[in-house]
Amino acid sequence: MRPEEIVNLDAYPIMDPDSPAWSDLVGRLRRELDERQYVSLPDFILPAARERAVADALAALPRAHHNSSRRNCYLHRQGDPSLPDDHPRNIMLEASTRMLAYDQFPDDCPVKLLYHWEPVRRMVAGIVGRDRLFDNEDPCQPVNLLCYETGDRSAWHFDSVNAFTMTLMLQASESGGDFEMAPNTRTDDDENHDYVRRVLLGECPEDVVSVAREAGALCIFRGCNSLHRVSPVAGPSTRVMGVFVYEDEPGIVGDPEVNATVYGREVAPG
Ligand SMILES: O=C(O)CCC(=O)C(=O)O
Numbered sequence: 001m002r003p004e005e006i007v008n009l010d011a012y013p014i015m016d017p018d019s020p021a022w023s024d025l026v027g028r029l030r031r032e033l034d035e036r037q038y039v040s041l042p043d044f045i046l047p048a049a050r051e052r053a054v055a056d057a058l059a060a061l062p063r064a065h066h067n068s069s070r071r072n073c074y075l076h077r078q079g080d081p082s083l084p085d086d087h088p089r090n091i092m093l094e095a096s097t098r099m100l101a102y103d104q105f106p107d108d109c110p111v112k113l114l115y116h117w118e119p120v121r122r123m124v125a126g127i128v129g130r131d132r133l134f135d136n137e138d139p140c141q142p143v144n145l146l147c148y149e150t151g152d153r154s155a156w157h158f159d160s161v162n163a164f165t166m167t168l169m170l171q172a173s174e175s176g177g178d179f180e181m182a183p184n185t186r187t188d189d190d191e192n193h194d195y196v197r198r199v200l201l202g203e204c205p206e207d208v209v210s211v212a213r214e215a216g217a218l219c220i221f222r223g224c225n226s227l228h229r230v231s232p233v234a235g236p237s238t239r240v241m242g243v244f245v246y247e248d249e250p251g252i253v254g255d256p257e258v259n260a261t262v263y264g265r266e267v268a269p270g
């Protein structure tokens with residue numbers, strides 16, 4: 001498949017960055033991201049490409065790393081006994097997901113071709129307000145297929161490393177699997193522990209937005225200061241999500257400790 005057969009170019013005219021259509025599209029999406037902390041691009045990927053990516057994911061799924069853990073919203077498995085029991089650091093939540101690393105599915109999978117295509121990278125840079133972005137060069141991290149079977153979920157968390165996260169819904173579940181977010185739960189300067197606790201305990205339902213995720217929709221969100229989670233999945237269809245990591249500099253590879261936790265890789269001795 002060529003990238004032009006993967007991206008819905010009628011709806012997303014991303015080929016010519018000097019065209020008015022490009023500026024209108026990217027400008028609108030950038031303002032939306034700044035206002036809401038997330039932006040959704042429905043029907044970003046064409047149906048045949050989406051079906052092919054789902055088939056690649058389901059074929060590789062038996063080899064996925066099953067991440068099943070209790071952790072707090074900062075992604076730590078240990079609490080802090082010096083703090084009260086209801087401090088956000090001590091509120092432990094269950095998460096269960098199945099992770100396919102970049103090197104576990106084919107190089108011609110549509111999600112990889114889309115990720116490495118300059119028109120997509122340039123569009124994303126424009127939306128997140130960067131001059132340019134670079135591909136991540138880790139063997140595991142650049143593109144993942146994150147799968148949720150019945151009962152799987154992700155718990156409330158802040159993304160730790162990246163300023164923004166990009167996901168592509170490849171196959172939705174029959175029910176559950178909703179992406180929920182509490183925009184601006186904390187800021188760079190204020191951990192806002194009291195408010196974070198109330199969101200974690202379900203005391204602020206009016207502040208939580210549920211982001212519609214139809215199959216084919218690309219989502220860009222700022223997950224580092226906005227708590228988010230995926231509600232428990234139910235039904236026979238595996239929820240399949242592409243997750244993409246772009247970088248501000250070339251040559252970035254991941255931390256082996258992170259790869260051990262997220263992908264179940266051995267940490268090299270010494
Ligand atoms: O599966 C999703 O919709 C969200 C995944 C997520 O939280 C992330 O990639 O940071």
Ligand SMILES: [Fe+2]
Nearest residue numbers: 158159223228
């Ligand atoms: Fe996240």
